[in-house]
Amino acid sequence: MATARRGEGTAARILDSAEERLCRYGYNGVSFRDIAADVGVKSASVHYFFPTKPALVAAVARRYADLCVEELGDPLTRTPVEAVGMLAEMFRRTVAEKKRMCLFGMLAAEVGGLPSEVGAEARRFFAETLAWLRVALRGDAAEAEAILAAFEGGVLLARAMDDPAMLEKATARMAARHFTASG
Amino acid sequence: MATARRGEGTAARILDSAEERLCRYGYNGVSFRDIAADVGVKSASVHYFFPTKPALVAAVARRYADLCVEELGDPLTRTPVEAVGMLAEMFRRTVAEKKRMCLFGMLAAEVGGLPSEVGAEARRFFAETLAWLRVALRGDAAEAEAILAAFEGGVLLARAMDDPAMLEKATARMAARHFTASG
DNA sequence: GAGCGCTTACCTATCAGATGATAGGTGAAC
DNA sequence: GTTCACCTATCATCTGATAGGTAAGCGCTC
Numbered sequence: 001m002a003t004a005r006r007g008e009g010t011a012a013r014i015l016d017s018a019e020e021r022l023c024r025y026g027y028n029g030v031s032f033r034d035i036a037a038d039v040g041v042k043s044a045s046v047h048y049f050f051p052t053k054p055a056l057v058a059a060v061a062r063r064y065a066d067l068c069v070e071e072l073g074d075p076l077t078r079t080p081v082e083a084v085g086m087l088a089e090m091f092r093r094t095v096a097e098k099k100r101m102c103l104f105g106m107l108a109a110e111v112g113g114l115p116s117e118v119g120a121e122a123r124r125f126f127a128e129t130l131a132w133l134r135v136a137l138r139g140d141a142a143e144a145e146a147i148l149a150a151f152e153g154g155v156l157l158a159r160a161m162d163d164p165a166m167l168e169k170a171t172a173r174m175a176a177r178h179f180t181a182s183g
Numbered sequence: 184m185a186t187a188r189r190g191e192g193t194a195a196r197i198l199d200s201a202e203e204r205l206c207r208y209g210y211n212g213v214s215f216r217d218i219a220a221d222v223g224v225k226s227a228s229v230h231y232f233f234p235t236k237p238a239l240v241a242a243v244a245r246r247y248a249d250l251c252v253e254e255l256g257d258p259l260t261r262t263p264v265e266a267v268g269m270l271a272e273m274f275r276r277t278v279a280e281k282k283r284m285c286l287f288g289m290l291a292a293e294v295g296g297l298p299s300e301v302g303a304e305a306r307r308f309f310a311e312t313l314a315w316l317r318v319a320l321r322g323d324a325a326e327a328e329a330i331l332a333a334f335e336g337g338v339l340l341a342r343a344m345d346d347p348a349m350l351e352k353a354t355a356r357m358a359a360r361h362f363t364a365s366g
Numbered sequence: 367g368a369g370c371g372c373t374t375a376c377c378t379a380t381c382a383g384a385t386g387a388t389a390g391g392t393g394a395a396c
Numbered sequence: 397g398t399t400c401a402c403c404t405a406t407c408a409t410c411t412g413a414t415a416g417g418t419a420a421g422c423g424c425t426c
Contacts, residue, residue: 010375025296028211032412044414045376053412101292108343109284109292113208126343142356145340149353150329153336157328160291160309170332173325189394189401214385228402230387 011049013039019060023100027057027110027118054115061121064103069128075136083136084147084178088171091151096164105152150174194232196222202243206283210240210293210301237298244304247286252311258319266319267330267361271354274334279347288335333357 007013017038021030032043032053039046050056071090075083094102107114107122114122126148133144154170190196200221204213215226215236222229233239254273258266277285290297290305297305309331316327337353 007375026209026211026293028209029293029296031410033410041375042377043412044378047413048374048376051413100295104343105339106292108339109289110209110212111342111345112283113212122343123345126340142352145349145353146333146356149336149340150333151336152339153332153334156288156291156335156339157309157332159294160287160305162294162306166328169325170328173329193401215387216385224401225403226386227388227404231400231402234387236386 007039007041010039010041010045014046014049014056015060015063018056019064019103020100022057022060023094023098023103023106026106027114030057032056054117057115057118058121061103061107061118061125065121065125065128068125069132072132075132078136080137081178083133084175087133087147087151088175091155091167091171092164095155095158095167099164101159102152102155105155108152147174190222190224193222193224193228197229197232197239198243198246201239202247202286203283205240205243206277206281206286206289209289210297213240237300240298240301241304244286244290244301244308248304248308248311251308252315255315258315261319263320264361266316267358270316270330270334271358274338274350274354275347278338278341278350282347284342285335285338288338291335330357 014035017035018030021034021038030053032046036043036046046056050059068090072083072086078086091102094100104122104125107118108126111119111122130141130144130148133147134141137143137147150171151167154167157170158164158166197218200218201213204217204221213236215229219226219229229239233242251273255266255269261269274285277283287305287308290301291309294302294305313324313327313331316330317324320326320330333354334350337350340353341347341349
């Protein structure tokens with residue numbers, strides 16, 4: 001009846017599994033067979049939807065970036081405090097609930113060994129997110145860079161120490177700077 | 184004449200290559216064959232010195248951590264400003280000169296797929312470095328966490344954007360906080 | 367409304383290459 | 397003659413990727 005005949009939204013479920021695994025294990029820790037097993041199909045079917053690994057990962061990256069853009073919305077409709085709070089909440093969920101890396105944090109770390117197609121997506125994401133934050137902070141580029149770095153680093157620390165609270169601890173003072181400065 | 188008969192310090196050169204590759208490509212981006220080719224031996228010889236991959240990577244991690252401890256020295260012999268400056272310089276070299284990730288930043292990202300042996304080294308390194316910084320800052324644990332997170336995140340950003348200057352930009356304000364507060 | 371061809375969404379089977387790891391050999395130094 | 401620092405050769409396994417098959421649904425004609 002629906003357009004999809006067999007599995008419902010198989011392509012989306014492939015992207016789900018790939019994203020999950022990318023955030024946990026990194027580019028080289030993900031295989032077509034593992035993804036296929038997650039979804040309940042064969043690895044050839046993953047190739048059917050996404051012909052190559054760079055194409056698959058680039059698709060995951062685009063979906064992830066688009067979702068972030070959508071969720072963050074127009075930076076000018078929020079106060080700087082709200083904007084920083086939204087970012088904080090997104091990073092908190094990644095670490096505490098999903099126990100993952102931020103996708104682009106992972107890709108940034110591995111960028112030296114990534115297909116250029118994927119590296120380009122990573123650069124685009126950070127440029128866009130930085131631009132969003134800069135606008136949200138009414139033009140303070142240096143602060144935008146400091147904040148994004150603090151969150152990414154906080155995720156790294158939290159993962160290394162296996163302590164989600166480390167993210168909050170590592171960013172608390174920076175967040176406070178905004179809550180007291182411009183709330 | 185020396186103790187080693189054939190290649191001079193082959194084990195050390197294996198560690199050099201492994202460290203370099205780990206920092207660029209991550210755990211799953213490193214292979215015994217590539218390391219062997221760097222060093223000029225066969226992959227079986229890498230196994231001769233380091234029987235398994237977890238053992239090799241753990242050895243790299245220990246040497247790296249020991250070198251950091253040595254280079255940083257006693258935190259009480261420096262002012263807080265000097266201590267933060269030393270860390271800044273170490274991270275700057277990693278990014279600008281060597282164009283790498285910090286080894287433990289990379290391992291922290293990938294920790295979900297690492298042998299526990301290696302993950303434990305990562306946790307130990309961050310705990311030690313945090314402790315060193317806390318002492319250097321005369322007990323300010325929250326600031327120590329914020330600073331380390333800022334540096335690690337700055338490295339991530341610099342790599343993603345392929346712009347070494349991003350590390351300095353992302354940490355400048357934080358560094359200034361120290362240069363003006365307690366210099 | 368039966369038959370026909372096209373497309374979609376998978377499948378089986380297979381490939382070449384890389385990977386970590388092992389067994390067993392060799393020659394030089396001690 | 398034992399140990400050290402390598403080597404050759406080989407292994408099973410995993411990897412991304414391809415070729416070709418199949419069954420189900422779709423739109424179209426007659």
